[in-house]
Amino acid sequence: MKRLALAALLLLCAATTGATERHYGLSPEKVAPDTYVFVGRAENFSSANGGNIVNTGFIVTKTGVVVIDTGPSLLYGREMRDAIARVTPLPVIRVINTHLHPDHIFGNQAFADVGIEALPATIRGEETQAKAFADNMYRMVGPWMQGTEPLLPARPIPRAVQTVGGHRLEMIAVSGHTDADLMVLDHATGVLFASDMAFLDRAPTTPHADVAAWVAALDEMAKLPFRTLIPGHGRPDKEGRAIRQTRDWLVWLDATLGAAAADGLEMTEMMARPIPDRFAGIALAREEFVRSVSHLYPRLEQASLRRAER
């Protein structure tokens, strides 16, 4: 009730000042017992979507709520927390950043009282890069970022397997999408929060990727005892498609770029190359392919050249 009154008050203020009130309209989707996901759009950052292009989630344990990733902005983090409070009166007791990318960490401020946990390399990465990420986010989604500032994780993820309020949570540290990617496997429900190690029907992003490590990690992921996989981007997956599709894309990308570099193609020629029909259903395939050429091609190109003598 108090919240409703507050919202009404805010709206009233907005109406009188003529300001636009922004809302993500976050609504949690129940994917398993005690387990909820805020499913983002299969889009790129824009001032229309406010950066809501990512999946975040939470697990309601008997002793409190575990939050996995905090979204692209302070406003998103706050809306998340409000939405969680509508599901359970239990407090938020753990908050995790799966990796350093801006769409996963900029809601941190909304959970400052709880403190954020992440892998040590993720904390170091946020230390050096979060400021630049924030500048870029302000440029791409604009006013949605109002009040957002980097808030670094307070502590490293403590143990590999932790039982929290009856849920045995396995913290799985891998790499490939970035140099530190954290997945959370809930053995109580069989839900695997796969972070951005898996994408579904939305092209994978590669700004910090090590493709060989990523593919190797996907092969290990496929062996995990999960029933539902929550990709970092795309619909929750009960059919095991996300791992196969992410792997297929990455293997194709690596082979295609490597062969083209050896043939002497230019980056701009590469960016215009066709994408196989089997990827036609993947959102943003062309956009991410073009970005991936920028990320991955220079090193392959260097490897294709010979050391020149006089």
Add this chain to the structure above:
Amino acid sequence: MRRLLLALLILLPAAAGRAEEMADPLDSPLWPEMRAQVLGTAPYVFDARVEVSAPASAENSAQLPVAVRVHGLAVREIVLFADYNPIPRILALRPLEAEPYVATRFKINMASPVRAAALAEDGLWHVGGVWVDAAGGGCTLPSAASADAAWQSRLGETASRSWPKGKTSRVRLQMIHPMDTGLAAGIPAFYLETSWIKAADGKVLAELDTFEPVSENPILTLEVRGRAGADGFRFEGRDNNGNQFQSRIREGGPG
């Protein structure tokens, strides 16, 4: 790429008009100044046959890939420039015995038209280009090399390769060089200035001026006539500090 198509559509009717009446198809307020800086009072025409390829948005402002190809014109010189860069000129190619083609990567400072002007045998500058969006800052950042003295022992170290392509060869060369713009405080301009690709007998096939905006550890791709042969093509270069570089460009990959 979509931008390029759009530019083509706009250009087709425009090309019929007279040069001095042509509006800039990229609608950049800086065009009159660019024209004065780069072309002086020489006559010009906007022409879609001068094809500039670059991604619609710069993923890395320090390394924007760009390629220029001129279709169906005999070309004496190609000048590549970006309106909104603090130093607009990126490079100038004189394709003596080479295709009117060059590709490189450069530092883009903010969203800008990226254009090429090709001086054709008809005495006219033919101008084409695309808009590129960028978060920016590429030009005013110090090079990675300027923060670490280790590169000095590797200055001029070069990797290259030649690929046969019909009667021509595509040659690519990358050199260790900081390419400092002089715009970062306390770091003087230091960049590769002139390069030549020559046949084994010393005949100059292409002459290239590069300017401050070309990216650190510059990578250059050109298409010259002939094949590399047993002795390879010869590369010779010189930077603005008087360092001289030379190496061979051969077919085949490393190892």
